[in-house]
Amino acid sequence: MEIINSLGRRKKATARVYLKEGTGQITVNKKDFKTYFPTGILQFVAQQAFELTDTIGKYDVVANLDGGGINGQAEALRLGISRALVKIDEEFKPALKVKGLMTRDPRMVERKKPGQPKARKKFQFSKR
DSSP: OOOOOEEEEEEEEEEEEEESSOOEEEETTEEEEHHHSSSSSHHHHHHHHHHHHHTTTTTTEEEESSSSOOHHHHHHHHHHHHHHHHHHHHGGGGHHTTTTTTOOOOOOOOOOOOOOHHHHOOOOOOOO
């Protein structure tokens, strides 16, 4: 089997994922994913696609993450892994789609407007 690459995005984070048959090792930016994602929730999010498809320990992942925060990067990695697994076997798609792992989350941070301190917050109004 050759290396399968895919792309995952979330907020400002981008994950370039390279998947190949192996022992289940996940490497993120040349580090083990357990050191890159210190909390258990982020580690669960990164492995969620493998758990849903019962492929834990079958594929090695090498990922390059860029931009955004740690949560957005974990979710971008999840989308990239899901897309790569579907390229390997189309039968994984329904199970991943039901859990929402095949959809890119379109929610982005709203821009700050001029004359306001934040996107929606306004300065205190004084009538007189």
